[in-house]
Amino acid sequence: xxxxxxxxxxxxxxxxxxxxxxxxxxxxxxxxxxxxxxxxxxxxxxxxxxxxxxxxxxxxxxxxxxxxxxxxxxxxxxxxxxxxxxxxxxxxxxxxxxxxxxxxxxxxxxxxxxxxxxxxxxxxxxxxxxxxxxxxxxxxxxxxxxxxxxxxxxxxxxxxxxxxxxxxxxxxxxxxxxxxxxxxxxxxxxxxxxxxxxxxxxxxxxxxxxxxxxxxxxxxxxxxxxxxxxxxxxxxxxxxxxxxxxxxxxxxxxxxxxxxxxxxxxxxxxxxxxxxxxxxxxxxxxxxxxxxxxxxxxxxxxxxxxxxxxxxxxxxxxxxxxxxxxxxxxxxxxxxxxxxxxxxxxxxxxxxxxxxxxxxxxxxxxxxxxxxxxxxxxxxxxxxxxxxxxxxxxxxxxxxxxxxxxxxxxxxxxxxx
Amino acid sequence: xxxxxxxxxxxxxxxxxxxxxxxxxxxxxxxxxxxxxxxxxxxxxxxxxxxxxxxxxxxxxxxxxxxxxxxxxxxxxxxxxxxxxxxxxxxxxxxxxxxxxxxxxxxxxxxxxxxxxxxxxxxxxxxxxxxxxxxxxxxxxxxxxxxxxxxxxxxxxxxxxxxxxxxxxxxxxxxxxxxxxxxxxxxxxxxxxxxxxxxxxxxxxx
Numbered sequence: 001x002x003x004x005x006x007x008x009x010x011x012x013x014x015x016x017x018x019x020x021x022x023x024x025x026x027x028x029x030x031x032x033x034x035x036x037x038x039x040x041x042x043x044x045x046x047x048x049x050x051x052x053x054x055x056x057x058x059x060x061x062x063x064x065x066x067x068x069x070x071x072x073x074x075x076x077x078x079x080x081x082x083x084x085x086x087x088x089x090x091x092x093x094x095x096x097x098x099x100x101x102x103x104x105x106x107x108x109x110x111x112x113x114x115x116x117x118x119x120x121x122x123x124x125x126x127x128x129x130x131x132x133x134x135x136x137x138x139x140x141x142x143x144x145x146x147x148x149x150x151x152x153x154x155x156x157x158x159x160x161x162x163x164x165x166x167x168x169x170x171x172x173x174x175x176x177x178x179x180x181x182x183x184x185x186x187x188x189x190x191x192x193x194x195x196x197x198x199x200x201x202x203x204x205x206x207x208x209x210x211x212x213x214x215x216x217x218x219x220x221x222x223x224x225x226x227x228x229x230x231x232x233x234x235x236x237x238x239x240x241x242x243x244x245x246x247x248x249x250x251x252x253x254x255x256x257x258x259x260x261x262x263x264x265x266x267x268x269x270x271x272x273x274x275x276x277x278x279x280x281x282x283x284x285x286x287x288x289x290x291x292x293x294x295x296x297x298x299x300x301x302x303x304x305x306x307x308x309x310x311x312x313x314x315x316x317x318x319x320x321x322x323x324x325x326x327x328x329x330x331x332x333x334x335x336x337x338x339x340x341x342x343x344x345x346x347x348x349x350x351x352x353x354x355x356x357x358x359x360x361x362x363x364x365x366x367x368x369x370x371x372x373x374x375x376x377x378x379x380x381x382x383x384x385x386x387x388x389x390x391x392x393x394x395x396x397x398x399x400x401x402x403x404x405x406x407x408x409x410x411x412x413x414x415x416x417x
Numbered sequence: 418x419x420x421x422x423x424x425x426x427x428x429x430x431x432x433x434x435x436x437x438x439x440x441x442x443x444x445x446x447x448x449x450x451x452x453x454x455x456x457x458x459x460x461x462x463x464x465x466x467x468x469x470x471x472x473x474x475x476x477x478x479x480x481x482x483x484x485x486x487x488x489x490x491x492x493x494x495x496x497x498x499x500x501x502x503x504x505x506x507x508x509x510x511x512x513x514x515x516x517x518x519x520x521x522x523x524x525x526x527x528x529x530x531x532x533x534x535x536x537x538x539x540x541x542x543x544x545x546x547x548x549x550x551x552x553x554x555x556x557x558x559x560x561x562x563x564x565x566x567x568x569x570x571x572x573x574x575x576x577x578x579x580x581x582x583x584x585x586x587x588x589x590x591x592x593x594x595x596x597x598x599x600x601x602x603x604x605x606x607x608x609x610x611x612x613x614x615x616x617x618x619x620x621x622x623x
Binding site for chain 1: 619
């Protein structure tokens with residue numbers, strides 16, 4: 001005969017669990033969902049407006065809020081607004097260095113989704129990547145270098161999962177180059193070359209930066225990677241067009257589950273790629289194709305998967321502890337209550353064991369940095385985005401511009417198809 | 418007995434409810450700008466003040482500007498921020514200029530206002546809107562003798578990962594300034610000021 005009391009543990013626990021879920025749910029999720037839908041329906045203004053309507057994002061989703069809004073504003077060409085949002089994201093990331101006991105305890109009973117979203121290592125890095133791009137597009141070179149240094153901290157902290165982010169490394173080097181810190185730029189270009197299977201696409205830049213201060217052995221090494229039929233860029237190029245191309249859609253997190261009897265559920269997120277057709281960007285002038293002297297690309301699917309995998313051991317340990325705790329809790333309730341209460345609590349704990357599939361969803365699938373040498377004067381240039389089989393998906397005319405010797409012009413483009 | 422335990426339960430619930438609200442009261446207070454307040458290890462207002470105070474005195478006393486009988490003219494080419502923080506380096510150069518101007522030992526021309534001055538002169542002379550007798554005469558501007566430049570750098574170090582409750586970090590800032598004689602191109606004076614601060618942040622919080 002089990003003891004029955006009007007305020008038994010199970011009866012108190014069940015409503016408490018429901019209240020916890022309600023309190024933790026927050027109200028940011030619908031706004032994020034609507035904004036993402038509008039963004040991919042080619043209505044970025046509506047997406048930004050939907051997020052702006054939200055007076056204050058919930059604490060647990062505020063990082064995602066700033067990330068999504070920052071990227072949407074970047075896409076709209078509102079670089080100042082985008083900087084504001086990404087700097088807010090950066091400040092949140094700094095504050096998240098402190099582990100919250102209350103949130104961690106809550107997530108032990110519910111799931112990771114109940115805690116404040118901290119972003120994968122790669123997502124945290126891409127906040128600084130976007131800040132670098134925004135500052136460069138506004139010709140604020142000092143600020144861009146500040147962000148380059150912030151990005152470097154993350155690349156140094158998580159070298160393996162982030163090794164595939166060639167685009168960000170190339171941006172960092174460019175930021176150093178802009179400030180005349182050529183030795184630092186050379187170091188970053190060298191790190192980039194080491195992470196590439198074939199450094200031919202960046203060899204001319206490495207050759208130029210090695211030859212200038214007299215690093216003859218290094219200059220000779222990178223000269224070998226430059227195809228014989230390709231002319232060396234003038235030293236330095238007379239002028240330059242730098243294109244930040246963001247293609248396609250980044251990966252989404254989907255739930256993965258392992259279920260053990262009677263009701264033990266291990267849940268974990270995994271990345272799934274989203275299909276997109278854009279593959280490559282070529283730049284053309286009235287005279288024909290303009291061949292970049294430098295290209296660096298990042299496949300965001302690969303880097304995101306590596307970032308999640310790097311957290312795998314910690315996630316598994318916490319998941320195991322949570323499963324153990326929930327099973328102990330369910331057994332304790334079953335011992336002290338009737339079967340129905342026990343079943344309800346088991347069911348609630350099982351349902352709550354949802355993996356945290358939150359992620360930055362407006363990210364592209366691929367970043368490409370193109371640096372095109374130009375002569376002084378006025379230019380009419382367009383970018384052609386190619387899909388599978390060499391089919392042109394989109395022609396993007398770059399507004400007419402004039403460059404003087406030594407000048408760099410920046411242009412950002414995004415194609416979501 | 419039941420009544421007593423119910424009362425205790427109510428009191429405990431009330432305490433639990435009130436406690437979190439105690440820390441939520443918004444407060445403001447006016448602080449003296451001479452007061453040194455650091456919330457963390459990063460660059461702040463007090464650092465700017467310390468940097469300016471440490472540099473201006475020696476610059477006025479020991480640099481070549483002290484040997485001029487007529488106050489020489491200086492142009493500031495700005496302070497370059499090479500730290501890993503978004504610091505308004507323009508604020509430092511503005512304060513240096515202000516402190517030096519107040520000394521009466523130097524004069525300044527503004528690099529930032531050059532375009533605006535040219536625009537205003539153009540308006541006065543080319544628009545036909547300004548009385549001829551009140552127009553400012555052209556080619557009367559004074560050229561600078563010295564150029565003041567500077568670089569703000571930082572080095573940050575964090576304690577390596579280990580089992581602990583607090584993480585210490587050390588920030589080191591260095592502002593280097595140079596006074597260049599525009600006539601000769603020689604760097605006539607250089608000085609620097611260093612600041613270092615250690616902070617400990619909790620790893621675990623509520």
